[in-house]
Amino acid sequence: MEELLPQLAAVRVEAGDGPLRIAARTLDGAPVVCPGCGRASGRVHSRYVRRVADEAVGGRPMVIDLSVRRLYCENAGCSRATFVEQVAGLTRRYQRRTPALQRVVEAVGSALAGSAGARLLEFLGHAISSTSVLSCLMRMDLPARSAPRVVGVDEFALRKGHRYATILIDAVTGERIDVLPDRKVATVARWLREHSDVRVVCRDGAGTFAQAATEADPTLVQVADRWHLWHGLAEAVPKEVAAHSSCWAKAGPPLREGNAPPTPANAGSRSTGSWTRASACSSARAA
Incomplete structure (x- = not known):
């Protein structure tokens, strides 16, 4: 069992028939360090059973019913009167999954997020809702990333x-x-x-x-940025051409009978329209 499930090496395991469920119990007598003050204590207050989900074995989910000790903290100056022992690699405070299963859920959630991640986890033998996958994803620490220059x-x-x-x-x-x-x-x-x-x-x-x-x-x-440079240039060119239409119109062909010379009021629209038609013709020839 220790070779197959090394995270259970520190506890006594009793495997039963039927669904893959393991009853485990922490060892008596081993002192435990208080998370509040760091002082070791072996004085037992009580025991209770934690139900912890672990990685699936053979496609079947596995649940560990782990009996853990609640101990007294013998340091009078500590703020914790009692505390619960944790088993390295098997339990974490306020967590109903083993660290190994938690890493699987985080990896799937990072790749597929909510609904898709929940469907893949179900295929792997873990019945976890999409909301739980998203909640796990939101609690993950973001990787440290330095700002670019x-x-x-x-x-x-x-x-x-x-x-x-x-x-x-x-x-x-x-x-x-x-x-x-x-x-x-x-x-x-x-x-x-x-x-x-x-x-x-x-x-x-x-x-x-x-x-x-x-x-x-x-x-x-x-x-x-490059996009705004090109966008600004595309807007500035027609305006600049229209603004100087009275200058380049004098060098153009003579006006036909019935056509009025360009004025500041219509120079912009005429020049812009000519520029647009010329662009369209050039595009058509290129095509």
Whole structure:
């Protein structure tokens, strides 16, 4: 049994017939360290049975009925009068799964999240609801991630009703770094101050992120991203052509009878329309 289930090496195991259920009992006499003060104690207060789910064996779920001791803390200055012993590799405080099964649930939840994760776990022999999978996923510690030197900042809509959040990405790799709950100047500025490794902020042309970067650190370099550069250029070119239509119209072909010369009122619409038709013709020829 110890070779098959090494996490049960510290307890006495009694395996019964029928469903895969194991009755186990912690060893008597072994002192246990109090989690409050760190002092060892062997004075037993009582016992009770914990039901702990473990990894499936042969496609069948396994449950361990573990009898554990509640002990007195013999340190008068400790805030804990009693405490329950924990078995390394088998139990954790307030947890009804073994660490091994917990790692399986976390791995499946990280890959598939709620409903899909619950269906795969059921196939593996674990009846866990989608809500429990999501709850386990939300309790996982996020991996430590350093902020990049060049960060991209942009907003996105959460749902209808003009609710927006802010997304921050690594402008070099495109990897998502963080998501902020709103797009307020104070929220973005606080994040930038907390991540002093950021030296370049790649943003759109709105003033919100510009003000946030300036408030966080005036020495931050602020640049426009490639999409907004091309978008701004595409909007500026027709306006610039229309603004100078009175200049280039004089060099064009002579006006036909009945056609009025361009005026400031109609120059913009005429030039823009000509520019659009020319672009469409060029695209058609290229196709």
